[in-house]
Amino acid sequence: MNTKDDRSRITNPSFFTVDAVELAQKLLGKILVRNINGKIIKVRIVETEAYNGKIDRACHAHQENKSKWKAAALYNRGGCAYIYLIYNTYYCFNIASSVKGDPQGVLIRAAEPLESHTIPFSFHQDERKKIYYHTNGPGKLCRVLNIDIELNNIDLTTSNLIYLEDRPELNQNEIIATKRVNIDYSGADKDRLWRFYIKDNSFVSRK
Structure with missing residues (x-):
């Protein structure tokens, strides 16, 4: 196909082969596209968190001897998905960054649904609901987009199931940098300002 959306798709791995802190900011404003049995769902990424590899005590790769088997996807070249389950209930969607063997990644925490995109999913009685207000958190986002x-x-x-479309980079004054969420176990790394979100966006999980 030769459509405008195809041409705007991010297919160059070099976009992702930067450190996690840089990629977390570059991803803001980009369009995450999910193809579910031919149904195309698009959301705008509005909140991310960077996990900076072995030096970051909040990163799954910090204790390599314990985590490498679990977090193997983080060791891929930037641009590959790293998905894991928390509380045996919720999936979290991350995108590996940097080069192969350097286990950095970015958690996609929240996204803004694009107008008119809806999807059927079950909260109660298999009712059809809009995406709106169900994408402001990593677990909810994965549930809506059927990411597992x-x-x-x-x-x-290269995937046709999930990919990114490019949009202009945001100005630095449009991006808020703050502490990451629920990582009190990580010592001084918990105070790093590695959570980023679009200023004044109502779909951010928390301010």
Whole structure:
């Protein structure tokens, strides 16, 4: 196909092969596209968190001997999906960054649904609901977009199931940098300002 959306798709791995802190900011404003059995859902990324590899005690790769088997997708080249389950209930969607073997990644915390995109999913009695107000958190976002472990390791630069569309980079004054969420176990790393979100966006999980 030769459509405008195809041409705006991010297919160059070099977009992702930067450190996690840089990628977390570059991803803001980009369009995350999910293809569910031919149904195309698009959301705008509005909140991210950077996890900076082995030096970051909040990163799953910090204790390599314990985590490498679990976080293997983080060791891929930037642009591959890293998906894991928390509380045995919620999936979290991350995008690996940097080069192969350097386990950095970015958690996609929240997204803004694009107008008119809806999807059927079950909260109660299999009712059809809009995406609106169900994408402001990593677990909720994965639930709405039907992201689970089956997409782990997938390459976003080549996959037709999940990928990114490019949009102009935001100005630095449009981006808020603050502390990451729920990482009190990580010592001084908990105070790093590695959570980023679009200023004044109502779909951010928390301010």
